[in-house]
Amino acid sequence: MADQQNSSKSIMYATVAVAILLMVAIVPFTIKGDMAPVAGSSEDAEVRVQPVAKFELKVAGAADAAASGPKDGPTVYASVCSACHDTGAAGAPKKGDKAAWAPRIATGNDALYASAIGGKLAMPAKGGAANLSDEEVKGAVDYLVGQAK
Template identity: 55%
Template sequence: MSKNSHTLVLASALILAAPIALAMGSRPKVDEEAANSRIQPVAKVELAAAAPKAAAGSRTGEELYKGVCGACHETGAAGAPKAGDKAAWAPRIGLGLDGLTKSAIKGKNAMPPKGGSDATDEELARAIAFMANKSGANFSAK
């Protein structure tokens, strides 16, 4: 047998032996601990516990504004008047705090009822007073 033929026979035997070994249930042993140490994550994420919720009805206008209203009223999203924009708020301020609150409770244009919040009517009035006062009003909400 020539050297090339011998090499070809040996290579063929090896190619055939691998699937047979796997079919018989023989697998190479893996050191899982070593493998895991080589593929360590580059970072870990830990979620902090949620801040305790304020009691219903106890949030200030500023707290509700920062937690809910500001998402649209800071950016003007969906046509929301930006807090501090006196021109945009002037006609709204003319409705008075009660009128604005009634409108916000029901929802206005793209704004869902109560701005999509779980605010009480009193909390909502506080948030409206906070926003309107940044825009030239002088509302007082309890």
């Protein structure tokens, strides 16, 4: 009985010892992987710097957008509105579909602007691009209306 307890204890110790050995054996590899950039590989350094660089690029992009001024109707349409109005997705009146647009155009530009800016049924406000200015959305509405006349 005592022998049996002893042997199960030694199995336990052996298991723990193996586990510790494994950890000791693996950790250097893990550290080596993490530390590699410190050794001066520029590629690894780039990877580490990337998140910050990307963030700066994004900020620069936003500044560029501000500097280059508001987007015109066709540009806004192509980048945002076309997703639905080219295909008629979600029941959107298609670009150039005169029959679909005529009754809407009859409600007047202000009503159309208000729908596009504030959203209407399946269409989210500003077509989902909240960063667009009201003027940019109006430009895209004018473009859509112009295509349906």
